Amino acid sequence: MLSIAAFARLRAGLNYALLGGLLSLAAGCATVQQPQVEAFHQGVSAAKVQLDTAFASINRMVTQDEIDRAITLPNLKDEDVIAVLDADSVARWDTAFAKIDQYAANLTLLISPDNAKDFGTATQGLADAIATLSPNSLPSPTLSTAFAEFGRILIEVKGQHDAVAAARTADPGIQKVFSEMAAVIGESSQGAGSLRGTVRSHWQLRMDDKRADFLAVQGEARRSVVTNYIALRDQRDAQDLQLGMLRQSILDLAAAHGALARGSNIDLNSAVALIQQELDATRALAEHFQSLQSQGQ
Amino acid sequence: MLPARLPSISSRCNPRGNDMANTDLTANADLKSMHGDLLALNQKLSNSLDDITDAAMARAVVTEMREIVHRIDLIQGLLFAASAKKISDAVKAVDQANQQALKSLDQIKTVTGVVRTVSGVLTLVDKAIDIAKTLAIA
Numbered sequence: 512m513l514s515i516a517a518f519a520r521l522r523a524g525l526n527y528a529l530l531g532g533l534l535s536l537a538a539g540c541a542t543v544q545q546p547q548v549e550a551f552h553q554g555v556s557a558a559k560v561q562l563d564t565a566f567a568s569i570n571r572m573v574t575q576d577e578i579d580r581a582i583t584l585p586n587l588k589d590e591d592v593i594a595v596l597d598a599d600s601v602a603r604w605d606t607a608f609a610k611i612d613q614y615a616a617n618l619t620l621l622i623s624p625d626n627a628k629d630f631g632t633a634t635q636g637l638a639d640a641i642a643t644l645s646p647n648s649l650p651s652p653t654l655s656t657a658f659a660e661f662g663r664i665l666i667e668v669k670g671q672h673d674a675v676a677a678a679r680t681a682d683p684g685i686q687k688v689f690s691e692m693a694a695v696i697g698e699s700s701q702g703a704g705s706l707r708g709t710v711r712s713h714w715q716l717r718m719d720d721k722r723a724d725f726l727a728v729q730g731e732a733r734r735s736v737v738t739n740y741i742a743l744r745d746q747r748d749a750q751d752l753q754l755g756m757l758r759q760s761i762l763d764l765a766a767a768h769g770a771l772a773r774g775s776n777i778d779l780n781s782a783v784a785l786i787q788q789e790l791d792a793t794r795a796l797a798e799h800f801q802s803l804q805s806q807g808q
Numbered sequence: 809m810l811p812a813r814l815p816s817i818s819s820r821c822n823p824r825g826n827d828m829a830n831t832d833l834t835a836n837a838d839l840k841s842m843h844g845d846l847l848a849l850n851q852k853l854s855n856s857l858d859d860i861t862d863a864a865m866a867r868a869v870v871t872e873m874r875e876i877v878h879r880i881d882l883i884q885g886l887l888f889a890a891s892a893k894k895i896s897d898a899v900k901a902v903d904q905a906n907q908q909a910l911k912s913l914d915q916i917k918t919v920t921g922v923v924r925t926v927s928g929v930l931t932l933v934d935k936a937i938d939i940a941k942t943l944a945i946a
Binding site for chain 1: 839840841843844845846847850851853854857860861862863866867869870871873874875876877878880881882884885887888889891892893894895896898899900901902903904905906908909910912913915916917919920923924926927930931934
């Protein structure tokens, strides 16, 4: 025969075992980690900042060259001094980034440990209230803590499940947005229809302008022409590298989101790590390009 | 040699006007192809400078390149506007997912609120029972 105390201990043990099993089951579900989703969110914000900088410098360069052409014309028309990246279209890019940014922020909130913690605290309060009201309804006072932990994990799992479900809904759109953006920038500076191709054509024009200058002068006067030519070549290479890196960051953001939608933490981890490195490199290249431009001026 | 001012590409392609909304994939592919042709032509003119030693001739080539680059800009502008439209269309799926995430956040807040309310009610019931016990003893 079991004593009453031994029976109570056994019942408490069984309850813990049941809760433990449920906790393991919940914890075994596919999860995405908040730091990675937050890193994706930060990657989106950083890519937007880098794109803004890149677009502004492209428009500045095009305008300067358009002015050089316009002053040779018999009259001036609006289309002679165009902004290649017009304000309406840039605003559409901005809106797309703003929406993805907001969505990523909400995903981060959804899997925030704070939600689960709040629910756990509320659950513990409920368990304590039940225990106070009816001391026999719970086998052990400490069980309310386990009950709270179970509640916390349930909410955590719900948050992660819902985050992955939302990511699945968003993914086709996100893939299209990022792949379109990457295509606009271009895989190489030779690519038809790419911004990199357009940018290269401007540097080529500027460098060839120096080559024409070179033929018009002799001797020592050629030194400054050659120096300017080299400076332009360095700027061309720096800007193209910057755009190439930016394109790669955008493609990796797409890869990261794809991993998020699949609930694949491993792929998400590696994509997020790459994004961070590439955005750091893009930022460094942008600064290098700006310093070269300042030296040129 | 190109004329000083080529017929306007924008007048043929109607940049950023209402017609832009109707620009189909074929038109974009044509623009992309034209952009590629102009990039190649620009490169060819640049390469021709390798063999030119006359300053005036080199300057004439650069002037032609300037005209070509202007047209590259015009086409790039059209392509950029078309891609921005595609991006706007694609981002609608993100709106839907955002609503989904917000709904889930609301559910979590609601269920947490319900549990807190029930705890509060039970605490009140507990106090009422204590008072009832006190009154019964009295």
